[in-house]
Amino acid sequence: MIRLNQVSVTYPGGFTALHPTDIEFRRGEFTVLLGASGAGKSTLLRCLNYLNVPSSGHVHVEGIGELKRRSALLAHRRRTGMIFQQHQLIGRLSALRNVLTGRLGYHGTWRSLVPLPPEDQRIALQALDRVGLMAKALERVDSLSGGQQQRVGIARAIAQRPQMVLADEPVASLDPHTSVQVLGLIRGVCAEDHIPAVVSLHQLDLARQFADRIVGIAAGRVVYDGAPAGLSDLHLEAIYRRDPTRSSEATAAPSTTTEFPLNLATEKS
């Protein structure tokens, strides 16, 4: 559905956070990105909607083509639901109005100044219903709990009628019970709407519980790509080792993704 071809990211200042990487994310597949802090999970995730513009390589999206032209990028972003750790909601607005912002990509920017058409309101209410928050539609978002706010964030993504969901540490600030609830919702959207979900997580148990596929990243390279059941202690050591370019204690890094012996092909096609 979306494919990275030899995509790398070097930040201003010269640090390469993602080495040339080939990877594809498929419809209906819930992929978890695992890795130590600073491994490059967010960098890879943000390449998928060009919040990070790759320094080299190409991103190809089914039905859109290569993300080169501005029109292709806008069309892709409109169809990409992004869920953030800190929700990125507007606290003084109601849950419904926050979810409605997910519809703005389908209208000109001037639309934010006037009410959106009834059809958009219907889609937004449906999205709130789907995350179980219809009763809170008119409440200010800053009066909701952290878990409820994250569900509003998911409803906003659903209201976009997305073709892909990206979630960057969506449960980082939630308790275990709410984390399961939130990941269950994202997984449900991915499976029912048959779209890819790519989610970065720090919780290995949750990754094992929810992922169809785990992509392990270490020092800007994919070092594991496969089913949760195939993830061994050796793989985990490779994923969570120290960044060799930044620590003298670390083991040597592989020179390319494909040369690394623990890099497994995924089982789905």
Ligand SMILES: Nc1ncnc2c1ncn2[C@@H]1O[C@H](COP(=O)(O)OP(=O)(O)OP(=O)(O)O)[C@@H](O)[C@H]1O
């Ligand atoms: N804008 C930037 N400019 C320079 N370096 C950056 C920038 N953003 C990230 N980095 C560096 O790139 C590396 C990868 O960062 P990234 O945020 O992708 O890691 P991560 O795996 O998502 O980490 P975390 O789990 O802590 O969020 C880190 O070493 C980080 O310091």
